Amino acid sequence: MDAHVDTSTTTTTTTTTQKNIEGLLAKLEHVRKENESLRYMVEIMNDKCNNLQSQIRTEQQMKYTNYLASYYESIHKGGRPTLAEVPISKTSKIYVKTHVDDKTLVVKDGYQWRKYGQKVTKDNPSPRAYFRCSMAPRCPVKKKVQRCMEDKRYLVATYDGEHNHDVDCSIGRSFASAKSSSMAGFPSPETSNTSRFQSNIALDLTLSGSSQEKKRPSSSDSMEDYDHHNKKMKIEEYVASLTKDSSFTIALAAAVASSITDLPKPTIL
DNA sequence: CGCCTTTGACCAGCGC
DNA sequence: GCGCTGGTCAAAGGCG
Numbered sequence: 001m002d003a004h005v006d007t008s009t010t011t012t013t014t015t016t017t018q019k020n021i022e023g024l025l026a027k028l029e030h031v032r033k034e035n036e037s038l039r040y041m042v043e044i045m046n047d048k049c050n051n052l053q054s055q056i057r058t059e060q061q062m063k064y065t066n067y068l069a070s071y072y073e074s075i076h077k078g079g080r081p082t083l084a085e086v087p088i089s090k091t092s093k094i095y096v097k098t099h100v101d102d103k104t105l106v107v108k109d110g111y112q113w114r115k116y117g118q119k120v121t122k123d124n125p126s127p128r129a130y131f132r133c134s135m136a137p138r139c140p141v142k143k144k145v146q147r148c149m150e151d152k153r154y155l156v157a158t159y160d161g162e163h164n165h166d167v168d169c170s171i172g173r174s175f176a177s178a179k180s181s182s183m184a185g186f187p188s189p190e191t192s193n194t195s196r197f198q199s200n201i202a203l204d205l206t207l208s209g210s211s212q213e214k215k216r217p218s219s220s221d222s223m224e225d226y227d228h229h230n231k232k233m234k235i236e237e238y239v240a241s242l243t244k245d246s247s248f249t250i251a252l253a254a255a256v257a258s259s260i261t262d263l264p265k266p267t268i269l
Numbered sequence: 270c271g272c273c274t275t276t277g278a279c280c281a282g283c284g285c
Numbered sequence: 286g287c288g289c290t291g292g293t294c295a296a297a298g299g300c301g
Contacts, residue, residue, distance in 0.1 A: 115274060117293060130292070134272095144292090 095148065096155045105129040105145045107157040113143065124149045139164050 096107045105118075105127070113131035120127050126147035133139040141161040148154040 114272085116295095118274095118276075119291065122290065128291085 092159045094157045094159070096157060097153055098155050099153075105147070105155065107143070107145055107155055109157070111141075111163060121146070126152070133163065135163075135165055 094107070094109075112134040114134045114136070115129055115131050117130040118127050119130070124146055126149070128144055128146040131143045131145065133141040141159065141163050143160065144158045146156055148156050
């Protein structure tokens with residue numbers, strides 16, 4: 001009698017365990033499928049992201065070509081080109097995501113800047129800060145940084161001119177001073193991981209100029225192979241972190257919108 | 270001591 | 286000419 005009860009109990013337990021295993025397997029399968037579809041979606045997102053980037057690139061080049069065309073047409077006609085017709089290829093804008101409470105107006109782009117003024121402008125209650133490259137007057141680049149009026153989480157940095165030197169010339173001092181100056185609140189590369197630092201940069205639209213990339217010496221010029229390899233790795237890491245960063249995708253969408261209307265779309269941001 | 274930021278003053282361009 | 290506005294200058298003070 002007891003043996004019978006034991007067998008039935010064992011059978012019931014076995015059946016329950018089997019059901020549990022089946023349930024877990026089903027769940028596992030479900031998660032696996034979900035994971036697969038998510039991976040697929042990420043791939044699609046990456047593709048779309050790349051497409052958007054090349055679209056922006058093409059659009060910026062088109063804009064510049066049009067500027068040049070109208071500029072030279074004016075000259076050809078014998079007239080003086082108006083200010084709007086003069087090529088403005090060396091001006092670019094980037095949007096940088098920061099904390100909304102951050103008042104420092106600091107955009108970390110690897111270069112060392114010296115602030116020379118701050119103003120409250122008519123169209124935006126947030127003050128605009130004026131910076132010039134610390135290598136001035138050797139390097140004539142200037143930038144203006146102002147909080148985006150539509151979305152206060154973003155800083156708008158407007159660059160004017162091209163750097164005639166490498167980032168590395170000033171990066172050491174830049175980061176050293178960043179530790180001590182008013183940049184508190186921003187992670188410094190020495191104290192935090194690079195991806196966090198990098199993901200702060202929403203999008204670089206310096207496509208028409210792309211001066212910084214062009215000006216950098218190639219590996220065969222002056223850099224050791226090791227350095228080159230390191231830089232390449234860092235760039236790849238950067239690209240990977242950007243494509244994984246959802247805020248980057250959002251900012252990219254905003255940048256596409258702004259490239260058409262010249263203003264970021266707050267609804268998208 | 271050198272380099273930086275802050276900030277009020279100054280200047281130039283533009284519209285009325 | 287005047288006032289407004291954006292951009293720049295430069296003296297003062299802070300920081301390591």
